Amino acid sequence: MAGLSLTSYAARRAALGLMQVLAVVTLVFFLVEALPGDAAVALAGDNPDPARIAQIRAAMGLDRPAPERFAQWLVGLPQLDFGESLVSGRPVAQFLSAGIGPTVVLAVLTLVLLVPISVLVGVLAALREGSLLDRALTSVSVALHSIPEFALAVVLIAVFGVQLGWLPPTAVGADVLTEPAVLVLPLVVLLARPICSISRLVRAGMVDALASDYVRHARHLGIGETRVRFAHALPNALSPAVQQVARTTDWLLGGVIVVEAVFVIPGLGTVLVDAVAARDLPVVQGLAVVFAVTTVAVNLVADLVGFRLAPRAEVVA
Amino acid sequence: MKRAGIGGLLIVVPLALALLGPLFVPEQTARSAPFMPLGLLGTDFVGRDTWYQVLAGGQTVVLVALLATAFSYLVGVPYGVVAATARLRLVDEVLMRPLDVLLAVPSLLVLILVAAITGQGLVVLIGIVTLVNFPDVARLSRAAALEIAGRPALEAMRMQGESWWQTSIVYTGRSMLRTLAADLGVRLTGALYLVASASFLGVGVPPDAADWAVMVDRNRGGLFLQPWAVVVPALLIISLSIGLNLVFDRALRKVRT
Numbered sequence: 001m002a003g004l005s006l007t008s009y010a011a012r013r014a015a016l017g018l019m020q021v022l023a024v025v026t027l028v029f030f031l032v033e034a035l036p037g038d039a040a041v042a043l044a045g046d047n048p049d050p051a052r053i054a055q056i057r058a059a060m061g062l063d064r065p066a067p068e069r070f071a072q073w074l075v076g077l078p079q080l081d082f083g084e085s086l087v088s089g090r091p092v093a094q095f096l097s098a099g100i101g102p103t104v105v106l107a108v109l110t111l112v113l114l115v116p117i118s119v120l121v122g123v124l125a126a127l128r129e130g131s132l133l134d135r136a137l138t139s140v141s142v143a144l145h146s147i148p149e150f151a152l153a154v155v156l157i158a159v160f161g162v163q164l165g166w167l168p169p170t171a172v173g174a175d176v177l178t179e180p181a182v183l184v185l186p187l188v189v190l191l192a193r194p195i196c197s198i199s200r201l202v203r204a205g206m207v208d209a210l211a212s213d214y215v216r217h218a219r220h221l222g223i224g225e226t227r228v229r230f231a232h233a234l235p236n237a238l239s240p241a242v243q244q245v246a247r248t249t250d251w252l253l254g255g256v257i258v259v260e261a262v263f264v265i266p267g268l269g270t271v272l273v274d275a276v277a278a279r280d281l282p283v284v285q286g287l288a289v290v291f292a293v294t295t296v297a298v299n300l301v302a303d304l305v306g307f308r309l310a311p312r313a314e315v316v317a
Numbered sequence: 318m319k320r321a322g323i324g325g326l327l328i329v330v331p332l333a334l335a336l337l338g339p340l341f342v343p344e345q346t347a348r349s350a351p352f353m354p355l356g357l358l359g360t361d362f363v364g365r366d367t368w369y370q371v372l373a374g375g376q377t378v379v380l381v382a383l384l385a386t387a388f389s390y391l392v393g394v395p396y397g398v399v400a401a402t403a404r405l406r407l408v409d410e411v412l413m414r415p416l417d418v419l420l421a422v423p424s425l426l427v428l429i430l431v432a433a434i435t436g437q438g439l440v441v442l443i444g445i446v447t448l449v450n451f452p453d454v455a456r457l458s459r460a461a462a463l464e465i466a467g468r469p470a471l472e473a474m475r476m477q478g479e480s481w482w483q484t485s486i487v488y489t490g491r492s493m494l495r496t497l498a499a500d501l502g503v504r505l506t507g508a509l510y511l512v513a514s515a516s517f518l519g520v521g522v523p524p525d526a527a528d529w530a531v532m533v534d535r536n537r538g539g540l541f542l543q544p545w546a547v548v549v550p551a552l553l554i555i556s557l558s559i560g561l562n563l564v565f566d567r568a569l570r571k572v573r574t
Contacts, residue, residue, distance in 0.1 A: 016417075020417060020418055023415075023418040024418055024422055027418065028430070031430065031431070031434055032434065142562055142563060142566045143559045143562055143563055144559070145506070145562055146503075146506040146507060146509075146510050146558060146562065147510075147555050147558045147559065148509075148510050148513040148514050148517070148530075148554055148555075148558065149514070150513070150514060150517040150530070150533060150534070150551075151513065151530075151533065151551040151552075151554045151555045151558075152551075152555065154533055154537065154540075154547050154548065154551045155548055155551050155552060155555065157540065158540060158544045158547060158548045162540055162541055162544060163544070169540070249423075250423045250424065251423075253423040253425070253426065254423050254424060254425030254426065254514070257425055257426075257429070257518070258425075258514055258517065258518065261517075261518060262537075272426075272429065273429075273518060273519075276429055276432075276433045276520075277519070279433065281433075284430065284433055288422075288426060288430055291422070291423055291426050292422050292423075292426070295422060295423055
């Protein structure tokens with residue numbers, strides 16, 4: 001990877017990202033296509049008369065061959081046309097725009113809090129390597145890593161929402177933006193897992209960087225300790241952590257689905273769970289595309305940032 | 318030493334309940350009104366005794382997580398080794414590239430999507446968790462096998478005319494064991510996380526199943542009346558997860574030092 005410029009790396013990485021999006025979109029379409037019975041059968045419902053099914057099928061264009069419908073669906077995607085819901089007949093895009101607000105608020109707030117907190121925890125532990133503080137932070141982050149969100153959430157709700165009554169137990173009927181208190185518990189739950197993994201990576205990277213030759217060299221040159229730590233060691237220590245932040249988006253999307261279900265927040269996760277329960281497949285398809293594109297885009301950005309921070313490191317997707 | 322004690326204890330309690338609990342559930346259990354303070358932990362959302370549900374509900378979570386982890390190794394390791402040792406570069410690419418796509422999609426989303434299509438059932442749940450976990454195992458085995466394939470020892474064996482079985486399976490396999498063992502803890506807690514979260518969302522198990530995660534979901538409505546029906550199964554899952562993390566972390570440290 002030596003000598004690769006940021007632009008050409010970005011171009012190659014973007015091409016890979018595009019391939020991933022295309023592959024996922026294709027997979028989603030044909031997975032749903034593989035279902036026994038189609039939308040028309042579902043719509044006919046209580047009245048499974050073959051003539052009526054054929055009629056609905058023709059009306060919805062389901063009698064055309066799959067590749068043709070796939071092409072049409074594919075063309076619609078960039079224009080945010082995801083088709084129509086089977087259950088209500090409303091465009092899928094309406095479901096998405098209704099749910100995207102709370103989900104974006106949750107995800108952005110989590111990321112905004114996640115990065116500074118985990119860098120701070122990791123750097124603190126690394127600067128006092130081997131101390132009581134370091135050991136305590138490491139133990140806690142090992143222990144809390146990969147606890148299922150729903151279990152943590154209900155225990156927190158039982159303690160802080162029900163027993164102590166400090167925080168609202170759910171977000172039922174509350175506007176996420178005007179009542180920040182309803183967001184406290186969801187955010188704590190969403191942050192618990194990623195903070196552990198990222199702060200451990202920052203700590204490991206920082207310990208390595210502080211023991212490295214170039215830091216020793218910088219110290220020999222008489223550069224101040226603060227500058228050595230934060231201008232020289234920290235950027236190199238952050239590169240692996242940035243990759244992990246991208247992996248976190250994967251967890252975060254999963255976590256958001258669970259957290260929205262627990263705290264009754266009307267976001268995309270709730271829309272997805274409801275659509276799956278109602279077997280409203282166009283909505284499921286649309287959400288899958290949105291989630292997959294988001295994940296791919298975040299991974300792309302993270303790889304580029306990682307490349308920028310430590311260009312010599314081999315950053316392959 | 319102290320930490321292993323805590324970790325071990327945290328594993329033993331839920332594991333014992335999960336594996337031995339079903340033996341202590343009576344054939345006939347009385348039903349009464351939902352969320353009543355009867356018995357050890359009260360009754361659940363349909364009036365069953367919560368304590369018996371706790372006893373019966375650990376089995377699926379634990380067994381599905383264990384089986385799915387085992388299967389992801391059974392599929393992932395040969396997959397990765399074949400990709401690494403293939404003579405043709407093309408085989409490697411064809412095997413590994415599709416995994417990039419799988420890794421690009423959030424795992425819980427894959428789970429929900431496939432379950433929406435294939436329907437309910439424990440076999441489906443095991444299959445999907447395996448599907449989500451095996452790309453990581455395959456990548457790891459491929460990387461490990463590639464490193465081993467470049468070793469002088471293997472080159473010497475090949476020049477001596479050792480059989481493919483001897484070089485690829487016996488030597489490479491044995492050398493990979495350490496890497497794979499180090500990864501086991503992460504896989505197992507990951508599988509536990511996925512299985513529990515999926516069951517909580519109602520994917521893969523019937524809605525009235527005796528399952529810790531399902532209990533948490535179903536009994537949430539009575540959180541104000543009978544918090545134990547929610548908190549006890551949730552704490553058991555948390556305790557199992559923390560215990561696994563601590564024990565595997567300690568085992569890894571021991572190997573390294």
